[in-house]
Amino acid sequence: MTSGESQNTKGQGGLIRAALFGLCPRCDARTLWDAPAAFAPVCRSCELAFAAFEPRGRGLYFVLLPLTFVLIGGSLKLDEALRPPLWLLMGLIVVVVPGTIVGTLRLLKAALLLARLRAAGVVA
Numbered sequence: 001m002t003s004g005e006s007q008n009t010k011g012q013g014g015l016i017r018a019a020l021f022g023l024c025p026r027c028d029a030r031t032l033w034d035a036p037a038a039f040a041p042v043c044r045s046c047e048l049a050f051a052a053f054e055p056r057g058r059g060l061y062f063v064l065l066p067l068t069f070v071l072i073g074g075s076l077k078l079d080e081a082l083r084p085p086l087w088l089l090m091g092l093i094v095v096v097v098p099g100t101i102v103g104t105l106r107l108l109k110a111a112l113l114l115a116r117l118r119a120a121g122v123v124a
């Protein structure tokens with residue numbers, strides 16, 4: 001059980017490192033992200049083809065749509081509870097909404113990429 005737990009911890013570390021720091025799962029070079037939430041086509045260091053394993057399609061909407069509703073609801077509740085000035089509320093929305101969406105997308109896409117790379121036997 002100890003080795004299983006350490007492997008699980010290692011996997012979560014790989015996910016965080018890939019999502020937050022953009023480290024390639026195979027060579028640890030900082031080459032994963034080309035845009036805030038889009039993979040580079042290939043790793044510039046070890047030439048691992050990220051694009052071949054990139055999650056595409058409508059599957060991500062099942063996470064982004066509920067998240068959008070939560071963010072809208074949170075904004076309305078914040079406005080109702082604190083009645084902040086409009087400029088402050090708009091400023092918060094402009095910063096928090098894209099940050100939350102991009103952060104969630106990065107976590108989700110990195111998790112799917114790692115799962116697909118492991119299933120294909122590319123990384124351990």
Ligand SMILES: [Zn+2]
Binds near residue numbers: 045046
């Ligand atoms: Zn690499």
